[in-house]
Amino acid sequence: MSIELQHVHFRYPDGTLANEDLNLVIHEGERIAIVGQNGAGKTTAVKLMNGLHKPTEGEVIINGINTRNKSTAQISGMVGYVFQNPDDQIFKNTVRDEVEFWSRYNKLDEKEIQSRAEWAAKLCDIEKYLDINPYEIPYSTKKFVSIAAVLTARNPYLILDEPTAGQDVAGVECLSKLLHYMEQDGKSVITITHDMEFVADNFKRVVVMAHGHIIADGTPAEIFAEESILSEAKIKKPQICELSTRLGLGNIMKIETLVNKL
Amino acid sequence: MNSISLKNIRYKYPLTDHYALDGVSFDFEEGKFYGIIGPNGSGKSTICNLMKGLIPSFYLGDLEGTVEVQGKPVDEWEPEKLCTKVGYIFQNPFTQISGIRDTVFEEIAIGLENLGIDKEQMIQKAEEITKRIGIYDLIEKNPNELSGGQRQRVAFASILAMDTDIYVIDEPTSQLDPDGTESVFKIIRSLKEQKKTVILVEHKIELMAKYADEIIVLKDGKIIKSGPAREVLSDYDLVNKKVAVPQTVLFGHEMERAGKSLGKLPITIDEAEVCVRERMRGEQL
Structure with a gap:
């Protein structure tokens, strides 16, 4: 597959x-x-x-x-796609409606709707915003609302x-956790x-x-x-990698590895 | 003279019961580059909205304390005068771009047009700014059809065109690639060289460490630390408070824990390289 x-x-x-x-x-x-x-x-x-x-x-x-x-x-x-700009994606009046939309549209039973919404909200750390209008929460949090909404479809x-x-x-940590999950x-x-x-x-x-x-x-x-x-791609090495290169130690990605080498 | 003074600010957004800013006082001196950092929801954008007068004129809510722009309370400024003093670049370019102009060129000229600037001068200014920001080849395009990164640069250019004394900039690089981000920081530094006051909210801490004069750390609506960039960012306690610090600071801390102290916590790669080389030299002697 x-x-x-x-x-x-x-x-x-x-x-x-x-x-x-x-x-x-x-x-x-x-x-x-x-x-x-x-x-x-x-x-x-x-x-x-x-x-x-x-x-x-x-x-x-x-x-x-x-x-x-x-x-x-x-x-x-x-294939679920979370838009770059959450404002292009979000259209409901509460975070809960947004996160439940896919399940309702696909006529899942009420228990499943609730359970998927709660699961996705927890994974994206947005539980406390569920009853709020998505347009009243910060941009970076709104991104997690749009992620949670797509997660409920449980696409491969x-x-x-x-x-x-x-x-x-905290946001970056939450994304790492999500990737791991x-x-x-x-x-x-x-x-x-x-x-x-x-x-x-x-x-x-x-x-x-x-x-x-x-x-x-x-x-x-x-x-x-x-x-x-x-x-060519105009990308930069992470700081630790750049530092280790400058020190002639190759491309080290992790702080602890670099510390051990010195 | 102070560019902007915040005096005992407490503020609640409408229909909320917690203070978005809770006892904030700070004097922003003329000609300096200030970086504001802190977790999301700590009040960074709220401070930006205050400086432009959007709080309380647009957002309403409960405001205590005063905001002064160039020594005069913000509510005593005529809005059309204030916008020639304070330029505000929004966090989200999708919101800032007017949506009522068909070309990037017109979008950038919109502020000048509203000020009644002469047409020739307006064209000249828009050309100069678009070249400086590196979007000259986009001037005929529709701003609503650009990529996120391109729109962010258009939003930036439309404010630079106003040539204000003070720039309040809320995460101008969130949609930009590393190259575009660094070029925005270089433009911001050039504003400082023109004696402009810059107040920048930004998560890209490595670049803040490299370019900002002073750093203010906000958390839960309060200023928890402020001062010269090197002094603030080398405070390891920020890590425990979930405030981002440069990776080189984390590296310096780990070196210390491993009994290989660098003498200080470096805030930039250049500093870290010098520290490590000095330590290596010291070991050889």
Whole structure:
């Protein structure tokens, strides 16, 4: 079971070629980070994975099903997508209604609706906001509301588009916890992020994009060791990695490893 | 003269029963670059809203204490005068962009247009700003069709065009890649060089450590620490309070615990490199 991109090109109606010849296999249960500059085509690429976009050329195959022949609604049953901007996604008057929406729409029984909503709210640490209007809570917390709402569908694949943007220490910790939980649960999480410390701490596989292409696919240590990839994608090493490189100790990701070497 | 003074501010948003700010006093001096940090919900954006007068004119709620801009209470300023003194860049570019202009160029000119600036001058200014921010190639595009990062830069440019004395900037880089983020910090530093006062709310602590003069730490509506960046950020106690500190500070702390003290907790990579090299040299002697 996997998400497969085979020679995928995507051109927006205005003619902009946003993705060119993407080839990628993401296995069920796998956790990957997608990094790269603004405008590199990251969001376009993940929208191809849940059927919001259909490839201009090439094929996107989700668990054996070609997205070309299915509606976005059909694909979204397999791949959940949390929008970059929560305001694009959230539309209910209370957090509870938002988090229960998917289950109600799909006519789950009342007990299941409650249990999924509570589970998702707890995982996203938003229980205390359940009776509040989503537009009255801070932007960074709203992001967790949009994540919780998608979690209730319990899709095998979950896409998070820049969940780390604007998060504080507690928010980043909550995301790490969520990634860990999803892995235990056998779910795949595909995360777009600019936070390289978050990448180094939480991911074993990193896909780097630049100018609409995938330019690298490897472990954080492999990616951060390739100066040409870093400069092409304009990404920076995490501080500890940068420090260890400057000290001539290679690409060390963890503080304790560096401390032990010195 | 102080650019902005907060005097014994206590504030509750409408229909809430806790203080978003609870006894905050602070003088922001002219020409300095201040960084405001702290967990989400600690009152950072609320302070920004006060400085622009959005509290209490837009948000209502219960406000005690006074906010002075250039020595004059904020409620005595005419709004159209205040906006030529204090520029405010919103946290969320999706909210800031007007939505009523069809091109980036017009979006950036909107403030100048409202001030009745002469057309030629307006065009010149908008061109200059878009080049400085690196969005000149977007000027003909529709601001509502741009990516998050691009919109954030347009929002930033539209405020810079106003050329105010004071800039209040709420997380201007949340949607930007590392390269774009660093370029925004460089622009902010250039504002400081032009003797502007900058008050910046930002989570990217490594860049705050590198660029800000002073840091203010907010938690639960109170200022729990303030002072020169190096002094504030090297306080390890912040870690226990769930306030982000640079990784180099955590590294320095771990070195200390391992009996390999660097003499201080470095707040930037440059500092950390120097400290480690000095220690290595000391060991060789």
